[in-house]
Amino acid sequence: THFGFETVAVNEKEGKVREVFESVADSYDVMNDLMSGGLHRYWKDHLLDISAVASMSDAIRQYPGKELRILDVAGGTGDVAFRFVDAAQCMERSISSGEDPISVTVCDINPEMLRVGEKRARERFGSDLIDTSKALSFVEGNAQSLDFEDNSFDLYTIAFGLRNVTDVDKGLREAYRVLKPGGRFMCLEFSQVSDPILRQIYDTYSFNVIPEIGHFVANDRPSYQYLVESIRKFSNQEELVFRMEKAGFELAKYSNLTGGIVAIHEGWKP
Numbered sequence: 103t104h105f106g107f108e109t110v111a112v113n114e115k116e117g118k119v120r121e122v123f124e125s126v127a128d129s130y131d132v133m134n135d136l137m138s139g140g141l142h143r144y145w146k147d148h149l150l151d152i153s154a155v156a157s158m159s160d161a162i163r164q165y166p167g168k169e170l171r172i173l174d175v176a177g178g179t180g181d182v183a184f185r186f187v188d189a190a191q192c193m194e195r196s197i198s199s200g201e202d203p204i205s206v207t208v209c210d211i212n213p214e215m216l217r218v219g220e221k222r223a224r225e226r227f228g229s230d231l232i233d234t235s236k237a238l239s240f241v242e243g244n245a246q247s248l249d250f251e252d253n254s255f256d257l258y259t260i261a262f263g264l265r266n267v268t269d270v271d272k273g274l275r276e277a278y279r280v281l282k283p284g285g286r287f288m289c290l291e292f293s294q295v296s297d298p299i300l301r302q303i304y305d306t307y308s309f310n311v312i313p314e315i316g317h318f319v320a321n322d323r324p325s326y327q328y329l330v331e332s333i334r335k336f337s338n339q340e341e342l343v344f345r346m347e348k349a350g351f352e353l354a355k356y357s358n359l360t361g362g363i364v365a366i367h368e369g370w371k372p
């Protein structure tokens with residue numbers, strides 16, 4: 103099967119994406135480590151680094167009792183959300199506020215990814231966080247039509263998800279809608295490598311090695327072929343800034359990680 107976008111009509115893309123992530127859900131975390139050589143951990147750490155830690159501690163110090171509401175869209179098995187929970191737990195201890203300083207909602211279109219994520223969360227944090235304090239929740243939903251009210255989150259994150267959304271601009275407009283005024287949008291996504299030598303190494307690796315790993319480890323070459331192709335077809339750094347501005351975000355900017363293999367885009371809702 104060939105999952106390249108050129109052969110897939112737009113209205114079929116959503117179904118394909120669903121299929122791909124359904125079939126990779128169980129092996130997703132192991133495959134991430136294998137394919138990126140563990141780099142995805144560093145990229146996700148970086149997202150948290152430049153984002154929320156500062157604003158989280160500010161919010162907690164300035165408004166005790168006020169909760170920072172975070173929405174992690176295409177949150178999959180919870181990697182990004184768990185980092186926020188870890189950071190908040192550390193801060194809570196040092197600030198010794200009695201309340202949960204944040205709430206994190208993981209939203210994903212795929213119930214299989216959410217199932218794996220919720221199971222990991224219960225093992226890692228215990229069930230109180232989900233069942234009692236409800237500081238962490240898992241919600242099925244589509245980035246293009248989010249089931250949340252306008253102006254309801256302080257921070258919207260999407261990691262390795264935006265390129266899978268069928269109508270990216272609609273996804274960005276939804277992000278804008280659900281953020282509070284002053285809220286921050288952050289996207290971690292594969293982007294374009296400009297250095298020709300790094301680009302050649304990266305292309306060879308992703309077109310030749312990744313589908314092989316997919317085949318031998320997850321017994322699923324087409325899904326991993328799709329992942330590689332979807333990366334190549336997605337907007338580059340500047341194009342995504344432009345699309346964010348078109349959706350209404352201000353101060354839109356990006357920073358490259360690992361030579362532009364991935365980029366973190368940020369913008370604010372005025």
Ligand code: SAM
Nearest residue numbers: 123176177178210211212215244245261262266
């Ligand atoms: N953010 C997680 C991470 O970094 O490990 C998961 C990333 S995974 C590559 C992409 C995720 O996007 C999958 O879990 C998939 O189900 C989800 N997804 C794809 N299209 C979506 C959409 N339209 N709305 C919400 N989630 C979507």
